[in-house]
Amino acid sequence: MHAWHLKPGDGIAGLGRIDATPRAVGPTDVVVKIHSAALNYRDLMFARGDYLGIGKEALIPVADGAGEVVETGRDVTRFKPGDRVINTYFPRWSDGPPTPHKVSGSPGAQFDGVLAERFVADETALVAIPPHLDYDEAATLSCAGITAWNALFVGGGLKPGATVVLLGTGGVSIIALQLAQATGLRTIVTSSSDAKLERARALGADATINYRTTPEWQHEVLRLTGGAGADLVVEVGGRDTLPRSIAATKLGGIVSIIGGLSSFGGPVLDLLPLIGGVKQLHGFMVGSRAMLDDVVRLVDAKRIKPVVDRVFGFDEAPQAYAHLQSGQHFGKVVIRVAQ
Structure with a gap:
């Protein structure tokens, strides 16, 4: 079968075509x-050689x-x-809470992934x-989807009427926006692009904030919530946000x-706002197949169409990676494997 191969640390330039055997x-x-494969930020991390457990x-x-x-x-x-x-992200994690064994491997990181004709x-x-999704949409x-579901409804426990802040307009944030809107949550979306914020409003975002023109965007969140603050923030930025x-x-x-996205490292966090606000930091690493079952049920019931930013051909895999790395995407970047 035709496939792409990549060694951790070789970067996007290290992507190469091979003939492989399933x-x-x-x-x-x-x-x-495989008809379609969707990229995630972790695929860039794998290319750089700094993803977990590779x-x-x-x-x-x-x-x-x-x-x-x-x-x-x-x-x-x-x-x-x-x-x-x-396919689900962690093949050993069918349901229940995570364990070291359940999260011990995922395709394209610890063993062969889906950028191939067969999986x-x-x-x-x-x-x-x-039934209403095509392969490009389903691959996203x-x-x-699992990460957004876990953050909003499993770890977050959000109910209709709760307010959630979604940072940026990448893959997780946009599907989180769609899931949140379908379940009666109030959504606030941030981006540095007015054009992307307009698209977010078209998807149903209740409020938007341009963090380039409003760098202290947390004050705007407080204003939009009458001084109370959001019930939950889906944090994708890291150290800077x-x-x-x-x-x-x-x-x-x-x-x-x-x-x-900015960095996983950085200075020691000021704990006073965390303690004084009785606030909780939840770390998430995707989730279980049962969560994917829940996502699919909601997507099916509400006829949600995941947002595909751009579709690349199988021969254009390096360009797809580069497009994701550029940060210009809105939603998901997909590679169409079947020609």
Whole structure:
């Protein structure tokens, strides 16, 4: 099969085409013909060599794929050839709370991913695609959708009427906006681009803030919430935005930390606003297949169409990575594998 290969630390320039052989099919395995693969920020981190728990060997990158079942192991009961499926992020984490074993590996990081013509997964690591989605849209749901669901409803426990602040307009923030709007949450979206904020409002954002013209955006969040602050902030920025995210949350509010676009390191955090505000920092690393099941049910029930910023051809994988790295995207960047 045709595939892309990448060694951690070699950067985007290290992406290379190879002929690969899928792993052997076990009794409960499913062979998926990959139609589309969606990129995540962690794919850039893998290319740089600074993603969590990766080795030094080259492998097939990218975690999130959508495709058609073409073969099943003898004991498979959940799927049959012809079914349309997406894979979950952590194949060992079906449900329940995380454990070291459940989060011990994901495609395209610790073992071969989906940027290839075929992908083999255990049947428990796959979910059926809602009928109204095409493969490009469906491929966006795994990492970003699970992360957004976990932050908003599992860790966040948000109920209709709660206010959530979404930083930026990347993959997680935009699907979080769509899930939040579908469940009656009030949404505030930040971006440095007025054009992107206009698109966010078109998706239903209740309020928007340009953090370039309003650098102390936490004050605007407080104004928009009558001085109370937001119930939850989905924090993707890291070092440069975390203090403002804490300041923007209400007494007892939650900052859901899911990324670090500016940096994961930095100076020691000032703990006084955290303690004085009885605020909570929650760290998230995607989530379980059961959470993906929940995402898919809501997407199906509400006919949500995930936002695909741009679709690249299989031969254009390096350009797709570069587009994601540029930060110009709104929503998800997809590579169409099947020609």
